Amino acid sequence: MIVAMASTALATLVHFPRSEAMNNSASEREHHRVKLLALRRVATGKMCGRGIRMKRWTAVTIFMGALLMTTLAPTGATPQHGSTTKKPFGKAPDGQPVDLFVITSKGGAEVSITNFGGAVVSVKVPDHNGRLADVVLGYDTVDGYVNDKAHFGAIIGRYGNRIAHAQFVLDTKTYLLAKNNGDNSLHGGIKGFDKAVWTAKTFSAKDGQSLELAYLSKDGEEGFPGNLKVTVTYTWTDANALKIDYSATTDKKTVVNLTNHSYFNLAGEGSGDILGHLLMIQADQFTPVDSGLIPTGELRDVMGTPFDFRKATAIGARINQDDEQLKLGSGYDHNFVLRMPMDHGEYLAARAMEPGSGRVLEVWTTEPGVQFYTGNFLDGKTPGKGGHTYPRRSAFCLETQHFPDSPNQPKFPSVVLDPGERYHTVTTYKFSTEK
Numbered sequence: 001m002i003v004a005m006a007s008t009a010l011a012t013l014v015h016f017p018r019s020e021a022m023n024n025s026a027s028e029r030e031h032h033r034v035k036l037l038a039l040r041r042v043a044t045g046k047m048c049g050r051g052i053r054m055k056r057w058t059a060v061t062i063f064m065g066a067l068l069m070t071t072l073a074p075t076g077a078t079p080q081h082g083s084t085t086k087k088p089f090g091k092a093p094d095g096q097p098v099d100l101f102v103i104t105s106k107g108g109a110e111v112s113i114t115n116f117g118g119a120v121v122s123v124k125v126p127d128h129n130g131r132l133a134d135v136v137l138g139y140d141t142v143d144g145y146v147n148d149k150a151h152f153g154a155i156i157g158r159y160g161n162r163i164a165h166a167q168f169v170l171d172t173k174t175y176l177l178a179k180n181n182g183d184n185s186l187h188g189g190i191k192g193f194d195k196a197v198w199t200a201k202t203f204s205a206k207d208g209q210s211l212e213l214a215y216l217s218k219d220g221e222e223g224f225p226g227n228l229k230v231t232v233t234y235t236w237t238d239a240n241a242l243k244i245d246y247s248a249t250t251d252k253k254t255v256v257n258l259t260n261h262s263y264f265n266l267a268g269e270g271s272g273d274i275l276g277h278l279l280m281i282q283a284d285q286f287t288p289v290d291s292g293l294i295p296t297g298e299l300r301d302v303m304g305t306p307f308d309f310r311k312a313t314a315i316g317a318r319i320n321q322d323d324e325q326l327k328l329g330s331g332y333d334h335n336f337v338l339r340m341p342m343d344h345g346e347y348l349a350a351r352a353m354e355p356g357s358g359r360v361l362e363v364w365t366t367e368p369g370v371q372f373y374t375g376n377f378l379d380g381k382t383p384g385k386g387g388h389t390y391p392r393r394s395a396f397c398l399e400t401q402h403f404p405d406s407p408n409q410p411k412f413p414s415v416v417l418d419p420g421e422r423y424h425t426v427t428t429y430k431f432s433t434e435k
Contacts, residue, residue: 082106082238084202084209089114090142096197098142103209103236108132109431111236116142117194118155118213118232120262122385125240128358128433133268135359135431137395140385146195150378151261154194155232156187158217158224159415160259161335161371161404164294168407170225170253170416177223184292187261189222193230194261208237219252226252226419241430248423255415256423257402263375263395266354266361270388274374274396275316280351281309281372283336287403288325294405295412299337307334312353315374315396330376331393335369335403346426350398353434362430363398368413371399400427 081104089100098116109132112121121139124132138152139145145152166177166185178189187194198213210233217228228250235243246258265274286307287295302308306318306326319331326332341347349370350363363370373396380391406412417423 080104081108082209084211086202089116092116092142092197093146094197098197099200101200101202101211103211103234105208105236105240106238107240109236109240111234111242113211113234114142114145115198115200115213116145117196118198118234118260119145119194120153120234120242120260123242123262123429123431125359125431126433128435133271133357133359134385135264135266135268135361137263137265137269137390138385144382144384148194148382150263151187151194152384153260153262155198155213155258156261156399157193157230157256157258158188158222158228159185159255159257159407160187160261160399160401161257162186162292162294164292164405164408166223168255170255170407175223175225182292184294185222191222193217193258198232205235205237207239208235210235224254226250226254226417228254228256228417230258232258239430240432241428243426243428246423246425246427248417249419249421250417251419253416253418255407256417257406257415258423258425259371259399259401260427261397261399262429263390263397264352264361265395266352266359267357269385269395270390273316273391273393274354275314275319275393276355277315277396278312278353278355279309279315279372279396280312281336281370282339282347282349283370284310284339285337287335287337287369289328289334289404291328293329293333295335295403295409297409297411302336307332307336309336309350309372312351316393319374319393331374332396333371333373333376335371335401337403338365338368338370340368346428349400352396352398358433358435360432360434361398362432363400363427364430365400365427366425367400367402367427369401369403371397371401371404373397373399400425 083104085102087100089098100114102112104110110124114121122134123136124134126132163185166179177185180190196215198215201212203210212233215230219227228248231247233245248256285299288300306321306323338349346364346366349365352361375393375395378390378392380389384390402415403412406415
């Protein structure tokens with residue numbers, strides 16, 4: 001009886017489903033399968049050959065040893081270094097199950113991402129003493145993201161940032177969008193990509209672990225034309241970098257501007273304001289806005305203004321100055337025109353450092369702009385992770401992008417995507433420390 005139980009259990013354990021346990025690599029999974037199969041053959045042969053001389057405790061020992069070996073492939077309990085673990089995260093409003101994918105680097109740093117809105121739920125990275133802390137704002141369950149108005153950690157689309165008067169013209173046709181920010185459309189409308197359940201697939205990358213998310217934005221969704229097939233691939237590398245690869249195709253001429261809306265506090269989420277963080281942005285110009293936070297069309301030099309972050313400066317050093325643009329945004333909520341290299345490859349756009357922890361965030365991108373936002377409209381009323389509250393200016397965002405309102409601003413870089421073309425951008429958030 002023990003032989004039968006051990007054999008059956010081992011056979012089941014060997015063929016564990018990938019959707020429930022995703023470990024380091026295909027070669028390692030095969031290595032563990034071979035070990036388990038060999039162990040089963042040895043155990044069964046010895047039991048049958050020696051008969052009663054085989055003690056029951058030996059059979060149990062063999063079985064338990066095999067069970068222990070399978071823990072090398074995590075099943076959702078404790079994430080293993082260099083692994084991806086899938087966990088249930090709740091249900092979307094329509095009843096669809098939602099998952100949380102925990103990706104751990106070989107050094108133990110960790111990123112959690114949900115397929116609801118593609119939101120980055122947590123980023124746990126070490127300080128200069130090796131202590132881990134979660135450096136992004138978020139929620140403990142999917143319900144928080146369902147009700148969220150601040151777009152914590154989410155994929156933003158079809159159009160990140162604002163479109164004036166919630167309309168634009170393509171080939172003489174006017175497209176009317178959902179108004180969800182006064183008279184304007186913001187971050188894709190009432191139900192943007194941050195409220196969609198994405199199809200998820202995991203795989204091992206050369207330098208880490210990847211999560212691929214796919215979504216079909218149908219023609220007419222939130223007023224945008226064309227069936228847009230979108231793929232966003234997150235890769236968490238063993239060097240503690242979160243690479244985000246955005247790709248999209250359409251069957252009808254449309255506009256696209258995708259970004260990620262993570263809110264960062266490098267001292268740790270829920271630990272206070274971010275005014276002491278030192279920030280550098282590689283930009284000589286920014287796009288000033290009107291009272292609706294729509295760009296005026298001007299590219300204004302940052303020199304001599306509170307928007308000059310070409311050298312590392314404390315975020316709070318000038319945020320309360322008597323400046324018209326700061327008043328309009330209630331702080332920083334502006335697009336910076338990045339100094340792009342000629343080869344248009346990924347380049348350093350911004351660098352933030354928190355002096356107390358020594359944590360450093362570098363933002364690398366292929367995009368022409370970055371929206372620097374200082375959490376001016378956070379009010380601390382909605383509890384976040386661990387019951388933490390997130391008051392005003394308790395985090396900052398660096399949203400890589402094409403410029404706001406580009407569909408209505410012909411002098412801005414184009415956001416038009418035609419059938420047969422591929423939209424493709426890359427942004428990487430690199431985490432490190434300095435003393």
